[in-house]
Amino acid sequence: xxxxxxxxxxxxxxxxxxxxxxxxxxxxxxxxxxxxxxxxxxxxxxxxxxxxxxxxxxxxxxxxxxxxxxxxxxxxxxxxxxxxxx
Amino acid sequence: xxxxxxxxxxxxxxxxxxxxxxxxxxxxxxxxxxxxxxxxxxxxxxxxxxxxxxxxxxxx
Amino acid sequence: xxxxxxxxxxxxxxxxxxxxxxxxxxxxxxxxxxxxxxxxxxxxxxxxxxxxxxxxxxxxxxxxxxxxxxxxxxxxxxxxxxxxxxxxxxxxxxxxxxxxxxxxxxxxxxxxxxxxxxxxxxxxxxxxxxxxxxxxxxxxxxxxxxxxxx
Numbered sequence: 063x064x065x066x067x068x069x070x071x072x073x074x075x076x077x078x079x080x081x082x083x084x085x086x087x088x089x090x091x092x093x094x095x096x097x098x099x100x101x102x103x104x105x106x107x108x109x110x111x112x113x114x115x116x117x118x119x120x121x122x123x124x125x126x127x128x129x130x131x132x133x134x135x136x137x138x139x140x141x142x143x144x145x146x147x148x
Numbered sequence: 149x150x151x152x153x154x155x156x157x158x159x160x161x162x163x164x165x166x167x168x169x170x171x172x173x174x175x176x177x178x179x180x181x182x183x184x185x186x187x188x189x190x191x192x193x194x195x196x197x198x199x200x201x202x203x204x205x206x207x208x
Numbered sequence: 209x210x211x212x213x214x215x216x217x218x219x220x221x222x223x224x225x226x227x228x229x230x231x232x233x234x235x236x237x238x239x240x241x242x243x244x245x246x247x248x249x250x251x252x253x254x255x256x257x258x259x260x261x262x263x264x265x266x267x268x269x270x271x272x273x274x275x276x277x278x279x280x281x282x283x284x285x286x287x288x289x290x291x292x293x294x295x296x297x298x299x300x301x302x303x304x305x306x307x308x309x310x311x312x313x314x315x316x317x318x319x320x321x322x323x324x325x326x327x328x329x330x331x332x333x334x335x336x337x338x339x340x341x342x343x344x345x346x347x348x349x350x351x352x353x354x355x356x357x358x
Contacts, residue, residue: 067217067257074224081232089288093239096280097231097246101224103269104250107257112266119272123247124280131287174328177265 071105092130099123157199164195212260216253219309223249237297240284240348247277248306248341252313255333259317264326267333274333278340285347296350303345307338 078101082094099122106115172187173179227249230242251273258266285292314334321327346352 067213070217070221078228090239093231093243096243097228100247100250107254107269112269115269116272119276123276124283127280128283174325
């Protein structure tokens with residue numbers, strides 16, 4: 063019975079990770095990925111590893127989506143410039 | 149920069165220092181001399197940075 | 209398994225499950241709101257877990273999440289500003305419900321802690337959580353005109 067919270071959070075991690083793979087648009091994928099970061103941090107806390115959860119929070123909740131969105135933006139701009147030159 | 153703005157800036161930095169040092173004392177678990185010294189110096193650096201940042205933002 | 213962990217389990221299962229469903233389907237404006245709600249729900253759940261495991265140091269996780277969750281939402285609000293400008297998300301009902309849940313959890317954990325420096329820390333976390341959440345919702349709904357330059 064005490065493991066119910068672990069089971070619930072593991073199910074959430076599985077569902078979120080599957081969704082992150084299934085979503086195709088990179089911007090929407092970044093949104094799912096930031097939710098996945100938070101859920102993973104909760105999983106590490108539930109498994110009594112709060113130090114790992116702390117670093118996961120620091121990286122996963124803001125930094126990963128920021129890098130992804132900046133990359134998408136740069137790639138789109140480059141594609142637009144190329145389209146204009148041709 | 150005249151004398152009045154300097155005084156105002158010093159007062160603002162002091163207010164930041166008080167708030168940040170109080171925050172440090174709240175967030176640590178055991179309060180001893182070393183923690184107080186570290187907190188006071190870190191709060192000083194952060195107060196200077198906060199004053200400078202606010203000046204830059206309000207001058208825009 | 210005590211009441212705190214049970215409450216955290218229910219909050220995580222229903223709250224984050226709903227947030228996951230919201231972030232996986234629907235238009236973009238609903239997805240960003242659901243992402244904001246997921247951080248605002250996970251933070252009270254972490255507080256409940258810290259109380260349930262009787263480990264006050266676990267509260268640091270909730271503190272970091274209360275600081276960084278709104279920062280992540282502001283990243284989306286800034287970089288998706290062009291896509292969100294056409295139909296800005298308006299979800300003040302959800303925002304205030306989640307903020308109220310956070311306030312209730314912080315109040316309950318404070319009552320269990322009793323007056324001490326830890327209680328002040330919990331109140332700081334609650335203020336950061338609710339303030340950051342409301343600020344992020346306002347930024348998403350285009351409440352800061354002129355901030356989306358560049």
